[in-house]
Amino acid sequence: MVLSNNDACVIARSAEAKKLGIKMGDPFFKMRALFEQHKIVTFSSNYALYADMSTRVMTVLEEMSPAVEIYSIDEAFMNLQGVSNCKDLEEFGREVRAKVLQWTGLTVGVGIAPTKTLAKLANYSAKKWTKTGGVVDLSLAGRQRKLMALVEVGEVWGVGRRISKKLNDMGIKTALQLADTPTPLIRKHFNIVLERTVRELRGEPCLELEEFAPTKQQIVCSRSFGDRVSEYDLMREAICSHAVRAAEKLRGEHQYCRHISAFIKTSPFAVNEVYYGKTAGTKLQIPTQDTRDIVAAATKCLDAIWQDGHSFQKCGVMLGDFYSQGVAQLGLFDEYQPRSNSEQLMAVLDGINHSGKGRVWFAGQGVQKSWEMKRQMLSPAYTTRFSELMRVKL
């Protein structure tokens, strides 16, 4: 099993763990006994490893199809237009699976269909029914309907807990029933998003393949603390560190931001204390990508919401209102002194930090970082750190 950050919740389970009734999102501490009893092996999240393996898998997919949309760290959509002229699609699916397995050692499921929503459904069934061999082709309408009749409506992509409940109350229990619901009725009780889902289930494409990731609208850096934080100085270090990371991400996107906010919160689960959670935001005169501006704004926001006497569980920094250049229309009477060499300084900073030879940081980030998250069962960075390469004995 794999745990979320801070070794807090279950986020990935093997088939054996699922059989024991362990659910996605279950808090780890509540189940220690069960874990020990069944000798379940657990790992802290290791995103450096997952991201690297993800890139390898995506590279294989990109080699096999002219257009690939990387949808998440472990999912992608491939455009198979034209492939069906050359070969059977199910056979193609098996080739994808075999090549990914051979080149990365990872097992993937393949779902094939005329729309993204149906392809997700095909993928779901490829995973659920092992006798499919991990590949399901839903090109034919007859097969689509046969499968949809077996699938609960809540399994459909875009149908979450709330909508699922509302649909059930209306008597719509299966994916097929949803597909057969007239769109005006859907529009009356829901919105355009669900209407698209319904149309997609009928085989009418409403969602395009997004080959190139659109530019971000928001950047969030936040973490729960390993131990609760009640001192201002520690909180300031954490806010400062998140601000620094957020600024790095912003420059990675080649963007400038005007809106910066910070939030702090106590645990929503603590029973014997009053919940305290607040956000403060600020808008700069000129868009920036300079860590110094972002740190200054974030700490100013923190000062506006800080309160002594709480045991804080989490904090974060958010960036928004992006521009592709660091310019904006000033007011006629605004006085503004631009920083000189800001871009160059940030480029040097990022250059050093990406070089692998060392890091420079801002004093405000602190040194001890006693507030950092827990990762007590971390797997080695097998593929991204020489000292942790896997050793094989011959």
Place this chain on the structure above:
DNA sequence: TCTGGGGTCCTAGGACCC
């Protein structure tokens, strides 16, 4: 003792513009 992190889209309502 202990409950993740990072995103998107849509809608409604209010403020404001000409």
Place this chain on the structure above:
DNA sequence: TCTGGGGTCCTAGGACCC
């Protein structure tokens, strides 16, 4: 006595995704 028509932008809240 009577008070239009057509827009934009912003924000908050609700839903969803992995």
